[in-house]
Amino acid sequence: MLIVGGGVVGASIAYGLAEEGAKIGILDAEDSDFSASRGNFGMISISNKGFNNLAYFRLSYASSRLWPEFASTLREQTGIDPAFDLKGKVYISVGDREFAAHAEKVAEYARRVGAEYQHDILNRADLRQMLGNVRLGERVTGGSFSPLDGIAEPLKLYSGLLNAIQRHGGSILRDHRVGRIQHQRGIFTVEGPWGSLSAPRLVIAAGLGTPDLASQVGISVKVRPQRGQMMVTERVEQSFPYPVSGLLRQNPEGTIMIGVSTEEVGYDDRTTVSVLRSLAMKAIERLPDLGSVQITRCWAALRPRTEDGYPVYQESHERPGAFVITCHSGITLAALHKRLLPQWILGGRKDALLEPFGLGRLQSASAA
Amino acid sequence: MRPPHDLPEPPHQVSFRFGDEEIEAWEGETVATALLASGVMITGVRAMSGRSRGPYCLIGVCHECLVEIDGLANQRACITTVRQNMKVCRQTRLRPLTGEDETREQ
Known part of the structure; x- marks a missing residue:
């Protein structure tokens, strides 16, 4: 089975599939690509999810309930602790x-x-x-x-996922950008400058790269980039015990993360003084002691956003065996993706929680 | 950095405290190079892991050489120029969030 996209979303699904015994190959493009997995806050966010979409609240909530076991299994299997804490x-x-x-x-x-x-x-x-x-x-x-909310360390989570996949016999292929997808007699063949690989099942979880790949298996889905800017500070004593919604969290080793902005600026992952200043001002307005803390690094990343902002879980009608998965909150949903997507991809049993998130809900749904 | 050996006029020497030690340095060099030249390899202990740290990148990027200088924590020894009589300490704890604001404003 091939998974196109090696971010947190692709890796969470691959981990679940590999644990079920599937033979997994993850194809990931270059490090310089727009990658949402390095532009997040590591929050398991529930209390601000699905105000206008109860199904989305239920999906996120279910994932938060699966997170404790997900995190402990990952830690036991890899020795890498994603530092999950359902602290609120x-x-x-x-x-x-x-x-x-x-x-x-x-x-x-x-x-x-x-x-x-x-x-x-x-x-x-x-x-x-x-x-x-x-x-x-x-x-x-x-x-x-x-x-309801929790936190994890996104870099630990990500490296733990990659480690677990390899421990279960999966392969992670870097610099394997997929350009073309062919389909013949139930076998998908993905191609790139690096060569080609074939498998009877294909999962596309390529973030912003998803629409082009999905169109090659007969799925029309729109994903647009949303820029998030953030900063990290020098290490200071533990100063506030809970993350502050949409703005602040302090990591165990003492650094404080400030962010994340939400901007619609196309394919531009540069930082701007105006946005960073406004994030810093918001932080100081709330916790003035942060005014003396040095910022050591700032960066931006592009996160994928579907037309209505909710996840997409869709199998191709035209090319059964090809699945498209894209979402905005890959950390929150990681535990659910690992637990519920493999049984759908391997056995066709789509959990009721996932049902509302097919493409049928969007006008641009595949004609098929 | 250390001055070239063939300067027409020899550079001034300065000295500073590192814990209980007196460290001799050349004017214009950094705290990290002066410490390394004096044989000091360990400049701090990471608060969480308890592991020893020392200057590594020497260009201000890796933050491995954090020391306390004149009471201020989290100072990068590798981009701080030595000053006569400055007081440098190994950093063994996280910087407190409060209580340093006034000195830091300058």
Whole structure:
């Protein structure tokens, strides 16, 4: 079985398939490619998922419940600990209006999702207690805490996945950009400057490279790049015990990550002073002590986004045996991808959680 | 870096403290090169792993040579020029987030 795309999404699926005994080859293009797997915050984000799409909340939530076993299995099999911690996440609001709007949104979330949606509004004093020693900005009015969310170390996760795949006999082929996909008598042949490889099943999980490859197996899907800029700081003492939604997390070794922006600027993964400055200002407005911390590195990455922002899990009608998988939240969904996609790809049993995410929902769905 | 040996006029010597040791250096060189030339290989201990660290890239990139200088943690020895009487310490802990703001502003 061939998997085109060696990021976190492709690797999570490959890990599951290899564990089921499938013979796996992952084809990945060059390091210089636009890679979302190096542009993420390592968050397992649930409390802000699917406000307008309950199925997407359920999918993300299910993955968060699978994460503990996923992480411990990975650690036991490889010795690499993805440092998963379902510790929860804090939201910090600045100004009365922002706090009121946030509280209203959380209440509406709870109405839509039901009892599973655990998310508590905190006043300023509660928030300070929750965050321990760190000083709150003068304009911080309140916030909230959701125990639904978790964190992992994305680089450890990624190297653990690659290690696990190889331990299960899988091959990871770097610099194997796939240009052309051919299909003959139930066998897919992928080709590139490096040569060609054939297999009866093909998984396309190539992020921004997905549309071109998917079209060659009769699947029409649109994926556009969304830029995220982020920064990492020098190492400092552990300062705030929970990640702060969409903005801050402190890693175990002391570095603080600040980000991630969301920008629609096409295929441009450069950083900009204006966006980085605004991220830094947002961080300092909330936690002013961060003003003295040195930034050591900033970077940007492009994350794939489907037309409606939700994942796509689609087998080709025209070329059965070819599967297209693309999503925005490859870390959150990693545990679910490993657990639920292999039985669909190998045995045709598509879990009910995945059903709402075929291409049928989008106008651009394949004519087939 | 160390000055060329054939300068028309010899460079000034400066000295600084590294823990309890007195380190001799040439004016203009970095803390890291002065320490290495004095035989000091280990400039810190990583707080989480407890492993010893020392200057490695010498161009400010790898952050392996972090030391405390005049009370400020997280200073890269390899891009900090020596000053007479500066106080350098092995860094063995993470930098506190608060309490250093005022000195750092300068």
